[in-house]
Amino acid sequence: MLEMKNVRKVFRTDMVETCALDEFSLTVDQGEFVTITGPSGCGKTTFLNIAGLLETHTSGQYLLDGVDVSQLRDYARAKLRNQKIGFIFQSFNLMPDLNLFDNIDVPLRYRGMKSAERKERVDKALDSVGLFARKKHVPAQLSGGQQQRVAIARALVGEPLFLLADEPTGNLDSNTAKGVMALLEEINDSGTTIIMVTHDQSLAEQSKRNIHILDGRISNNTEQTQQKAAAAA
Amino acid sequence: MEIGPILRALSRNKLGVILISLQIAFTMTVMVNAVFIINERSKLMARPSGLDEPNTFYLSSTGFGDQFNSQVTERDDLELLRNTPGVIDATPTNAIPISGSGSSDGLRIENDPTLPATPAAVYFTDEHSVNTMNLTLIAGENFSASDMTYQSSNERRYYRKAIVTLALAEKLFPEEGLAAVGKSFYRDQAPVQIVGIVERLQAPWPNSFFVEQAMLVPLNFTDATSTYLIRTEPGQRDRLMVEIEETLAGNNPDRIIRGLKSLQETREESYRLDSSMATILLVVIVTLVFITSMGIVGLAVFGINRRRKQIGTRRALGATQLQILRYFMLENFFVSGVGVSIGAVLTIAFSIALSSLFEMPTMDWYYTPIGMLLLIAIGQIAVLGPSARAAQIQPAIATRSI
Ligand SMILES: Nc1ncnc2c1ncn2[C@@H]1O[C@H](COP(=O)(O)OP(=O)(O)OP(=O)(O)O)[C@@H](O)[C@H]1O
Ligand SMILES: [Mg+2]
Numbered sequence: 001m002l003e004m005k006n007v008r009k010v011f012r013t014d015m016v017e018t019c020a021l022d023e024f025s026l027t028v029d030q031g032e033f034v035t036i037t038g039p040s041g042c043g044k045t046t047f048l049n050i051a052g053l054l055e056t057h058t059s060g061q062y063l064l065d066g067v068d069v070s071q072l073r074d075y076a077r078a079k080l081r082n083q084k085i086g087f088i089f090q091s092f093n094l095m096p097d098l099n100l101f102d103n104i105d106v107p108l109r110y111r112g113m114k115s116a117e118r119k120e121r122v123d124k125a126l127d128s129v130g131l132f133a134r135k136k137h138v139p140a141q142l143s144g145g146q147q148q149r150v151a152i153a154r155a156l157v158g159e160p161l162f163l164l165a166d167e168p169t170g171n172l173d174s175n176t177a178k179g180v181m182a183l184l185e186e187i188n189d190s191g192t193t194i195i196m197v198t199h200d201q202s203l204a205e206q207s208k209r210n211i212h213i214l215d216g217r218i219s220n221n222t223e224q225t226q227q228k229a230a231a232a233a
Numbered sequence: 234m235e236i237g238p239i240l241r242a243l244s245r246n247k248l249g250v251i252l253i254s255l256q257i258a259f260t261m262t263v264m265v266n267a268v269f270i271i272n273e274r275s276k277l278m279a280r281p282s283g284l285d286e287p288n289t290f291y292l293s294s295t296g297f298g299d300q301f302n303s304q305v306t307e308r309d310d311l312e313l314l315r316n317t318p319g320v321i322d323a324t325p326t327n328a329i330p331i332s333g334s335g336s337s338d339g340l341r342i343e344n345d346p347t348l349p350a351t352p353a354a355v356y357f358t359d360e361h362s363v364n365t366m367n368l369t370l371i372a373g374e375n376f377s378a379s380d381m382t383y384q385s386s387n388e389r390r391y392y393r394k395a396i397v398t399l400a401l402a403e404k405l406f407p408e409e410g411l412a413a414v415g416k417s418f419y420r421d422q423a424p425v426q427i428v429g430i431v432e433r434l435q436a437p438w439p440n441s442f443f444v445e446q447a448m449l450v451p452l453n454f455t456d457a458t459s460t461y462l463i464r465t466e467p468g469q470r471d472r473l474m475v476e477i478e479e480t481l482a483g484n485n486p487d488r489i490i491r492g493l494k495s496l497q498e499t500r501e502e503s504y505r506l507d508s509s510m511a512t513i514l515l516v517v518i519v520t521l522v523f524i525t526s527m528g529i530v531g532l533a534v535f536g537i538n539r540r541r542k543q544i545g546t547r548r549a550l551g552a553t554q555l556q557i558l559r560y561f562m563l564e565n566f567f568v569s570g571v572g573v574s575i576g577a578v579l580t581i582a583f584s585i586a587l588s589s590l591f592e593m594p595t596m597d598w599y600y601t602p603i604g605m606l607l608l609i610a611i612g613q614i615a616v617l618g619p620s621a622r623a624a625q626i627q628p629a630i631a632t633r634s635i
Binding site: 045048049052053054055074075078079081082083087089090093095096097098099102105106107109110111138154158166 | 234235237238241242245246542543546547548549550551552553554555556627628629631632633
């Protein structure tokens, strides 16, 4: 479903060249929950951005759902993001001027969906994160955990192939973080693939599969057994 | 389309919307009314005087000393002028059209001084005036040399014939049209017969309410000063102005030549106030439109910079570049829409106030909608650059910046 072969990403600025990803090969299958760990600056966000088509890679091959995305134009990439990928950000990235309903509605509007279907889907998504009653509220009226739930609802509302999350619990206290993690696991259990960057070692150990990155390369790719994961929990 | 969310987001930033839309409304009010005033002024300026203005000039001869015989000098001068190669014709006159100074009379169709009189400009001139002024005689006939009378300008003026403009004929005899030829009116309790009607000839005062009511009268003053109106072949005017002034000044030591001027210069001088007012208004319009566009650009740039991460997030969620561009164009469209709606009300109120205060005609209905469309277009053009730049914002902003 997600297949990277020898992906390389070089950032060129006036003075320096930074190789953020190097010989990066990875396959993620349908239904997996993959955590990405590694020290700061090792290339986690870079990987996520390339996987999510937010950035292009310098060389190598990336097949998304069987399609080689290397040559795609900006328009096609936007359409793919809209249809196949759900994003969850560390700082939620909700639109402060829009209420919760309109926030979750954003990707569906870009898809050109009819208003009745959008309403049905947004209401369902709001309900699934337990915030239906607050759909007229704006993000500022919500706690951090609630805002992240809205962001998760927004990521899910388009029924994407997979979710990409960059430290989704990074801005939350540990209790709230647990709640958000439980929600993500629930989502994964119902079949949605999740790739999540985290700094939290215990979260990484809980996940079915952990990828450890060092200096832009995969240093460790562990499939954890259910038992080990359960024991860690 | 995202009309609903854009409007709801704007409604959370009311102050900014109100400020910029008031600026748009104010700009529109000034712009539309100023354009209307400029148009009205240029309509006035565009009215033809009836003369062949590019090829006409005039000068005055003033005699002095006991030896000077004005009537003889004038006869000789006119003969010389009419025989000068390149001159089409020349005529003596007491007043110059558009110049701002001349004589008028009050005319009545019955000999009853208590009745209201119709005002008309009077040109005291001769049988060459129709040709010199390039007038079109549409009824009746020209004067003949035998119609001419001569007198001092200090005496009670006495004349029996007149060639009137169509506008004056229609004013005096509304029912008759061209059949007014042959009819008489009274001035100073004496009857005057209309012998001819010309299509048009303006009075000397461009801003007069009876500017189209004028007449030619076959009377010449025997005063020491004579003014000659001279029409030349096309392209000969400037040369002849120099030559004729020299010739006339040289051929008679008992007089001086003054006031040499072309009719074009006269028109420019008479309408100088109007044309400089139009220029000032134009500068005001351009300045206001510029400031308002800058305001729109500034607000757009500010709004876009403030929302860079939001834009990146929208891109991450699947917005195409075109959808981002359209978002900001639409946002400006709605703000402009509020602005021009307020502007329409202000524009109409202002124009009503202007027309009642300054006796100006009321503005034609189409000025306001055209002004609205124009300001919306200006807003859209102003916001195009910033919106295009917003569309260039990279989706990676969503994860890269805090
Ligand atoms: N736009 C850019 N221009 C130049 N260098 C960049 C750019 N973005 C990232 N980098 C560099 O690429 C490398 C990888 O960055 P990346 O953001 O992927 O790290 P990360 O693993 O997500 O770090 P953190 O845990 O701190 O978020 C870093 O050295 C970073 O400085
Ligand atoms: Mg990062």
